[in-house]
Amino acid sequence: MSFQISFPGLLLSAAALLLTGPVAAEGPHRFDERTLETVRGLSEKALESDLAYEITRSLTTEVGPRLAGTAQEARAREWAVAKLTDLGFENVRVESFDVDLWTRGPSVFEEVAIVAPFPQPLYASSLGGAAATPGEGIEAEVVFFSSFDELLAFDDADDALEGKLVFINDRMVASRTGEGYGWANRKRSRAWIHAEDRGAVGVLIRSVGTSSHRFAHTGMMSRLEERKAIIPALAVSAPDADQVERIVASGETVRIRLQTSAGWRGPVDSGNVIAEVVGSEAPEEIVIIGAHLDSWDNGTGALDDGAGVGIVTAAAKLIMDEGRRPRRTIRVVLFGAEEVGLIGARAYAQARVDDGTLANHVIGSESDFGAREVWQLGSNVAEHALPYFDAMHVQMQHLGITRGPNEGGGGPDMMPLQLQGMPVARLNQNGEDYFEYHHTPNDTFDKIVPEEMAQNVAAWAMFTWFLADTELSFRATVAE
Amino acid sequence: MSFQISFPGLLLSAAALLLTGPVAAEGPHRFDERTLETVRGLSEKALESDLAYEITRSLTTEVGPRLAGTAQEARAREWAVAKLTDLGFENVRVESFDVDLWTRGPSVFEEVAIVAPFPQPLYASSLGGAAATPGEGIEAEVVFFSSFDELLAFDDADDALEGKLVFINDRMVASRTGEGYGWANRKRSRAWIHAEDRGAVGVLIRSVGTSSHRFAHTGMMSRLEERKAIIPALAVSAPDADQVERIVASGETVRIRLQTSAGWRGPVDSGNVIAEVVGSEAPEEIVIIGAHLDSWDNGTGALDDGAGVGIVTAAAKLIMDEGRRPRRTIRVVLFGAEEVGLIGARAYAQARVDDGTLANHVIGSESDFGAREVWQLGSNVAEHALPYFDAMHVQMQHLGITRGPNEGGGGPDMMPLQLQGMPVARLNQNGEDYFEYHHTPNDTFDKIVPEEMAQNVAAWAMFTWFLADTELSFRATVAE
Numbered sequence: 005m006s007f008q009i010s011f012p013g014l015l016l017s018a019a020a021l022l023l024t025g026p027v028a029a030e031g032p033h034r035f036d037e038r039t040l041e042t043v044r045g046l047s048e049k050a051l052e053s054d055l056a057y058e059i060t061r062s063l064t065t066e067v068g069p070r071l072a073g074t075a076q077e078a079r080a081r082e083w084a085v086a087k088l089t090d091l092g093f094e095n096v097r098v099e100s101f102d103v104d105l106w107t108r109g110p111s112v113f114e115e116v117a118i119v120a121p122f123p124q125p126l127y128a129s130s131l132g133g134a135a136a137t138p139g140e141g142i143e144a145e146v147v148f149f150s151s152f153d154e155l156l157a158f159d160d161a162d163d164a165l166e167g168k169l170v171f172i173n174d175r176m177v178a179s180r181t182g183e184g185y186g187w188a189n190r191k192r193s194r195a196w197i198h199a200e201d202r203g204a205v206g207v208l209i210r211s212v213g214t215s216s217h218r219f220a221h222t223g224m225m226s227r228l229e230e231r232k233a234i235i236p237a238l239a240v241s242a243p244d245a246d247q248v249e250r251i252v253a254s255g256e257t258v259r260i261r262l263q264t265s266a267g268w269r270g271p272v273d274s275g276n277v278i279a280e281v282v283g284s285e286a287p288e289e290i291v292i293i294g295a296h297l298d299s300w301d302n303g304t305g306a307l308d309d310g311a312g313v314g315i316v317t318a319a320a321k322l323i324m325d326e327g328r329r330p331r332r333t334i335r336v337v338l339f340g341a342e343e344v345g346l347i348g349a350r351a352y353a354q355a356r357v358d359d360g361t362l363a364n365h366v367i368g369s370e371s372d373f374g375a376r377e378v379w380q381l382g383s384n385v386a387e388h389a390l391p392y393f394d395a396m397h398v399q400m401q402h403l404g405i406t407r408g409p410n411e412g413g414g415g416p417d418m419m420p421l422q423l424q425g426m427p428v429a430r431l432n433q434n435g436e437d438y439f440e441y442h443h444t445p446n447d448t449f450d451k452i453v454p455e456e457m458a459q460n461v462a463a464w465a466m467f468t469w470f471l472a473d474t475e476l477s478f479r480a481t482v483a484e
Numbered sequence: 485m486s487f488q489i490s491f492p493g494l495l496l497s498a499a500a501l502l503l504t505g506p507v508a509a510e511g512p513h514r515f516d517e518r519t520l521e522t523v524r525g526l527s528e529k530a531l532e533s534d535l536a537y538e539i540t541r542s543l544t545t546e547v548g549p550r551l552a553g554t555a556q557e558a559r560a561r562e563w564a565v566a567k568l569t570d571l572g573f574e575n576v577r578v579e580s581f582d583v584d585l586w587t588r589g590p591s592v593f594e595e596v597a598i599v600a601p602f603p604q605p606l607y608a609s610s611l612g613g614a615a616a617t618p619g620e621g622i623e624a625e626v627v628f629f630s631s632f633d634e635l636l637a638f639d640d641a642d643d644a645l646e647g648k649l650v651f652i653n654d655r656m657v658a659s660r661t662g663e664g665y666g667w668a669n670r671k672r673s674r675a676w677i678h679a680e681d682r683g684a685v686g687v688l689i690r691s692v693g694t695s696s697h698r699f700a701h702t703g704m705m706s707r708l709e710e711r712k713a714i715i716p717a718l719a720v721s722a723p724d725a726d727q728v729e730r731i732v733a734s735g736e737t738v739r740i741r742l743q744t745s746a747g748w749r750g751p752v753d754s755g756n757v758i759a760e761v762v763g764s765e766a767p768e769e770i771v772i773i774g775a776h777l778d779s780w781d782n783g784t785g786a787l788d789d790g791a792g793v794g795i796v797t798a799a800a801k802l803i804m805d806e807g808r809r810p811r812r813t814i815r816v817v818l819f820g821a822e823e824v825g826l827i828g829a830r831a832y833a834q835a836r837v838d839d840g841t842l843a844n845h846v847i848g849s850e851s852d853f854g855a856r857e858v859w860q861l862g863s864n865v866a867e868h869a870l871p872y873f874d875a876m877h878v879q880m881q882h883l884g885i886t887r888g889p890n891e892g893g894g895g896p897d898m899m900p901l902q903l904q905g906m907p908v909a910r911l912n913q914n915g916e917d918y919f920e921y922h923h924t925p926n927d928t929f930d931k932i933v934p935e936e937m938a939q940n941v942a943a944w945a946m947f948t949w950f951l952a953d954t955e956l957s958f959r960a961t962v963a964e
Contacts, residue, residue, distance in 0.1 A: 065730045068604030076603075112605050113593035123556075124548030124784070125592050127925060217697055218783075218926045243928035247784070250545045303698075304604070304727070445607060446698045448723035 033395035039473065043399055043466040046322055050462035055321060057454045059087065060314035060375075063297075064304040064449045071301040072341035073105035073272040080297045084277040084313075084338050091321050093279035093336065101351035103274040103341045106132055109265030112302050112445070116208075116238060119143055120259040122251060126244040128208065129220035129302060130266035131192055132344060133227060134237035137206070141263030142236070144169045144205050148252040152191040155198055166203035169260055170195065173249055178214040182373065182435035188212045193226040196237045206236040206262060210245035212439070218243050219444035222300055224344055236264050274298075274340040276348045281320055281336075283472065284329035290361075291472045292335045292368040292426075293320065293464070294349075294417050296342035303447030307438065311452060311460075312371035313338055319464035323472075330473035332366060339417045342372075346416055353420035367427045367471050367478045370415025371464065374442075375452040376434035378463040382408035385427040385478040393429070396470045403463050408432060427478035429471070431463050513875035519953065523879055523946040526802055530942035535801060537934045539567065540794035540855075543777075544784040544929045551781040552821035553585035553752040560777045564757040564793075564818050571801050573759035573816065581831035583754040583821045586612055589745030592782050592925070596688075596718060599623060600739040602731060606724040608688065609700035609782060610746035611672060612824060613707060614717035617686070621743030622716070624649045624685050628732040632671040635678055646683035649740055650675065653729055658694040662853070662915035668692045673706040676717045686716045686742060690725035692919070698723050699924035702780055704824055716744050754778075754820040756828045761800055761816075763952065764809035770841075771952045772815045772848040772906075773800065773944070774829075774897050776822035783927030787918065791932060791940075792851035793818055799944035803952075810953035812846060819897045822852075826896055833900035847907045847951050847958045850895025851944065854922075855932040856914035858943040862888035865907040865958040873909070876950045883943050888912060907958035909951070911943050 035043075063083060070080040081098055088096045108114065108130050116128040147168045149155045155172055158164075172195050176188035191209045199207040211221035218241045225237060240248070251258050277297060283289060295312030299305020320336050341347035356362035367385065381400060383393045390410060397407040413419060414428025422428050441447045471478075515523075543563060550560040561578055568576045588594065588610050596608040627648045629635045635652055638644075652675050656668035671689045679687040691701035698721045705717060720728070731738050757777060763769060775792030779785020800816050821827035836842035847865065861880060863873045870890060877887040893899055894908025902908050921927045951958075 061730070065727060065734075066602050068598075068602055068727070111593070111595060113591070113595075115591060115593075118548075122546050122548055216930050217699075218924075218928060219698070243784075243926070243930050246928075246930055247545060247548070250541065254545075304723075444698075446723070448698060448726075450696050450723050450726055 031391070033391040035395060035399070040399065042326060043469050046326070046465040046469060047403070047462040049322055050319070050465045051458050053318065053322065053458060053461060054454060056314035056318035056457050056461045057452065059317050060306060060310040060452060061449055062087065063313055064306045064310045068304045069301045070297065070299050070305060071107065072298040072344040072347065073103045073274050074107065077274060077298050077340060081275050081277050081340070084297055088277065088279040088317070091317070092324060094282050095278065095280040097278050098275040099278060099352065099355065100273055100275040101348065102271045103344065103347045105269040105272045106267065106344065107269055108301060114238065114262070114264040115141065116240065116260065116262045118258060119261045121256045126240050127218050127220055128238040128240040128244065129222045130264050131222055131237045131239055132224035133233055134196070134225065134266045135233050135235055136265045136267045137236050137263050141261055142205055143259060143261040146171045146248065146258040146260055148248070149173065152195060155195065160202045163203060165199065168204050170199040170204045170207045171248060173210045173245055175210065176212055176214055176439060178436060178439065180379070180434055180436050182438055185212065185439060192223055192239065196225050196233045196235060197228060200233065200235050204235065208260065209239050211239040211241055213442060213444065215440040215444065216242050217446065219446050221443045222302060223443045232268055236262060236266065238262065238264065274348065276340050276352050277338040279336045281324045281329065281334040283331050283333040285331040287333045288364050289332040290335045290365050291332050291468060292337055292365055293468055294337040294339055294368065294370040294415065295372060296339040296348070296417055298341055298343055300343055300443050302445045304449065305447060306449040307374040307447050307451055308442050309372045311375035311457065315371045315457065315460045315464055318461045319468055322461070322465045323469055330469055331475065332472040334468055334472050342417055346419060349417035350420045353424055357424060362424055362426070365421060365426045367429060368414050368418045368421055369429050369431065370417045371431070371460065372415050372417070373433045373435050374438040375457045375460065376436070376438070377456045377459045378403065378405055378431040378433050380406050380408040380432040382412055382430040382432055383410050384412055384414065385410065385429065386480040389476055389478045392474070392476055396467065400463060400466055403459055405463060425479070431467060433460070511871070513871040515875060515879070520879065522806060523949050526806070526945040526949060527883070527942040529802055530799070530945045531938050533798065533802065533938060533941060534934060536794035536798035536937050536941045537932065539797050540786060540790040540932060541929055542567065543793055544786045544790045548784045549781045550777065550779050550785060551587065552778040552824040552827065553583045553754050554587065557754060557778050557820060561755050561757050561820065564777055568757065568759040568797070571797070572804060574762050575758065575760040577758050578755040579758060579832065579835065580753055580755040581828065582751045583824065583827045585749040585752045586747065586824065587749055588781060594718065594744040595621065596720065596740065596742045598738060599741045601736045606720050607698050607700055608718040608720040608724065609702045610744050611702055611717045611719055612704035613713055614676070614705065614746045615713050615715055616745045616747045617716050617743050621741055622685055623739060623741040626651045626728065626738040626740055628728070629653065632675060635675065640682045643683060645679065648684050650679040650684045650687045651728060653690045653725055655690065656692055656694055656919060658916060658919065660914055660916050662918055665692065665919060672703055672719065676705050676713045676715060677708060680713060680715050684715065688740065689719050691719040691721055693922060693924065695920040695924065696722055697926065699926050701923045702782060703923045712748060716742060716746065718742065718744065754828060756820050756832050757818040759816045761804045761809065761814040763811050763813040765811040767813045768844050769812040770815045770845045771812050771948060772817055772845055773948055774817040774819055774848065774850040774895065775852060776819040776828070776897055778820055778823055780823055780923050782925045784929060785927060786929040787854040787927050787931055788922050789852045791855035791937065795851045795937065795940045795944055798941045799948055802941070802945045803949055810949055811955065812952040814948055814952050822897055826899060829897035830900045833904055837904060842904055842906070845901060845906045847909060848894050848898045848901055849909050849911065850897050851911070851940065852895050852897070853913045853915050854918040855937045855940065856916070856918070857936045857939045858883065858885055858911040858913050860886050860888040860912040862892055862910040862912055863890050864892055864894065865890065865909065866960040869956055869958045872954070872956055876947065880943055880946055883939055885943060905959070911947060913940070
């Protein structure tokens with residue numbers, strides 16, 4: 005999951021669009037017996053299936069890390085095409101697009117060390133979009149900020165940051181919803197701009213994430229139009245940030261040396277992998293369920309987002325094997341280049357704007373928050389569709405799922421489509437420990453609990469069936 | 485803590501020595517009121533003190549990693565001399581000895597990667613004593629063994645390991661006592677010999693330790709007399725070992741590339757740092773309490789063994805501040821070069837054999853198992869002293885401490901002294917998660933819980949007072 009996208013006012017405008025008009029006072033929706041039988045069967049089969057787990061195992065083992073634009077990501081697309089074809093999906097294809105390649109350099113390791121007053125290595129990792137140091141590295145004095153806000157408020161009238169390393173120490177707090185991520189992430193996104201503009205030679209941040217383990221948390225920095233960072237920017241692990249904080253607190257001046265060859269490498273090819281379960285009655289109407297295929301380079305992208313790939317693929321496969329097809333087409337999209345700025349999702353949405361099929365996308369949702377259990381059904385649909393969602397929820401209660409509010413998004417890769425007016429829904433997962441692993445070397449397959457993953461597939465199979473096997477529109481109509 | 489020492493029959497012979505003779509049937513030992521008042525006061529003060537925590541903070545921050553024989557270890561000795569002097573200890577001094585220096589190379593990072601069939605980096609770390617690869621690295625096919633025993637039993641009549649990388653996948657099981665460590669460690673200690681003798685070009689082992697996190701667990705390999713390894717030997721993290729295991733299980737042949745500049749660098753200076761609380765009535769009688777000052781290079785040695793340094797130093801300091809001195813001298817020894825083969829402990833014992841003061845060492849104990857709570861009082865003393873230990877235990881029950889058996893050791897650095905007949909005792913700590921952190925980059929200060937550490941100091945202060953303020957010998961007498 006990446007939140008590295010900026011669509012000012014998106015949620016507000018989308019909500020305004022969808023919620024316009026009088027509220028229709030309808031009674032509760034009732035599903036027919038055949039539908040109930042189908043979704044209950046799907047849930048039972050899903051809870052007994054290890055398909056999602058196996059798909060994720062296969063991707064994270066046979067491809068491993070798959071940074072956007074690299075040969076590894078290309079291998080992931082080949083893997084996906086083969087896997088989706090083997091599973092019997094229809095219309096399996098790759099839609100290519102260009103991405104600006106950023107890589108860390110030849111190694112996942114970068115050399116960072118305190119050189120004074122107490123020499124010792126630090127565990128750190130360049131942020132996506134950061135620049136290289138000169139070959140021999142740089143060494144500079146640290147100016148320590150307890151928070152990003154402190155940097156923003158800092159008076160540098162005397163060029164106090166000139167030639168210095170800016171260090172920002174905001175801490176993220178763990179929660180089920182991952183609420184603290186956006187806030188803690190501000191320093192990751194934008195600190196480089198403030199540091200660079202004030203003459204700093206580099207920026208170091210306490211890793212975003214909630215882990216106390218010695219892993220640096222990477223992730224993309226924001227881009228300002230076409231401006232790219234010219235200074236190095238790295239995240240250091242929480243224990244290392246503690247170390248720097250302790251030394252600074254003792255009144256000592258900290259000097260750090262760093263060496264990285266991170267940088268932008270120019271435009272390369274990436275792509276989204278698409279597969280379908282073609283609908284029986286309205287095949288042109290599309291329910292899009294997604295996940296992203298790319299991952300960061302330091303882990304194997306098991307939770308982010310191998311799990312999502314496994315979950316949505318397995319859910320669609322269970323539906324495909326039902327013996328009968330839902331009315332609408334289920335389109336599985338495994339997005340490329342999500343982590344580096346939703347590049348695949350933007351390309352997908354733009355292509356639908358261009359070919360005029362965007363209005364056919366009746367609703368969309370993405371799985372991109374790990375493999376812990378789903379605890380809430382959220383939606384962002386027209387008012388008239390709420391009784392249908394409430395009725396869906398009742399059928400999903402045996403999975404421990406509560407009903408969430410009718411607001412918010414459908415997952416990162418749904419944002420460009422939502423911005424174009426597509427309704428979205430979301431199966432919110434327990435994210436309590438997601439940021440223990442996310443964007444670190446420790447995002448590996450062993451962190452997934454098969455039973456929790458199966459609960460996700462059960463929820464997704466029911467959810468997708470409900471959305472695909474109805475005539476109901478989730479969009480606001482003119483009348484509404 | 486290191487178990488890299490081999491004294492065949494040590495425990496047996498020491499036990500035989502100590503337990504010889506008829507059992508004296510004495511009643512329970514009773515402490516006088518003044519003693520009880522003193523130890524209860526020590527316990528109360530210890531539980532409220534953060535001294536051990538502060539000492540450990542200081543060592544792990546101001547020195548950081550301190551591999552035996554390096555400039556970092558020398559800085560640790562300077563730190564220790566200054567700290568012990570500041571705290572008011574007497575006879576603070578360094579006893580130097582030589583150690584054969586082994587280092588990983590210029591970086592804590594070493595490059596290891598699967599090159600076929602599914603290219604991806606692995607997180608791995610050379611074992612102490614391992615050799616370098618040629619500069620450009622080596623690449624070879626993996627021969628996978630599920631266990632060390634499987635390697636031992638392997639029939640290589642057809643030179644099946646010639647030119648290959650041996651991979652050994654034994655898993656360690658977590659327990660309060662750390663019981664599984666010795667068993668799991670066999671592959672770390674001795675796999676290189678079996679691999680090298682059969683023509684392998686390198687050896688990789690699943691990390692010893694119980695962590696599922698992506699850290700390699702380093703530690704010393706055994707030496708065979710003067711023979712040193714000529715092949716590289718590395719531990720890979722558990723998730724990476726899982727990855728290799730999965731690929732092998734799928735029937736594929738794995739090829740791995742590795743590059744390391746690890747190796748032996750020749751003899752250098754190390755030392756033990758000694759400080760005393762001189763006894764009031766029998767200053768020549770010594771109760772030795774120890775910990776080790778050196779650590780592995782990848783973490784900051786907080787649990788192994790910064791915590792021990794903090795605990796024994798704080799306990800002795802509390803006693804020193806009592807207003808009256810115990811009968812015997814309390815000698816705090818912060819050993820050097822423990823991790824690389826108890827080199828400091830051996831030098832210490834040899835020096836006492838040489839100067840004839842070994843018999844003055846009435847008993848010894850070391851804290852070297854992290855910072856979790858003490859749960860058991862163990863001893864290995866003469867039978868006649870057991871009522872005294874049982875009575876000590878009764879006074880320590882409010883700390884949640886049980887009485888253990890009269891067998892076993894007093895901690896790694898006590899082994900050479902125990903071998904020379906010195907009685908030992910041990911405050912056994914909860915080691916449930918010790919091997920989650922031990923010998924990895926993740927052994928850092930944040931893993932210590934101050935309250936648990938304070939409980940250790942309370943136990944150590946009482947324990948040390950009891951041992952130092954008595955006329956009782958813990959050795960078997962001729963009569964016994």
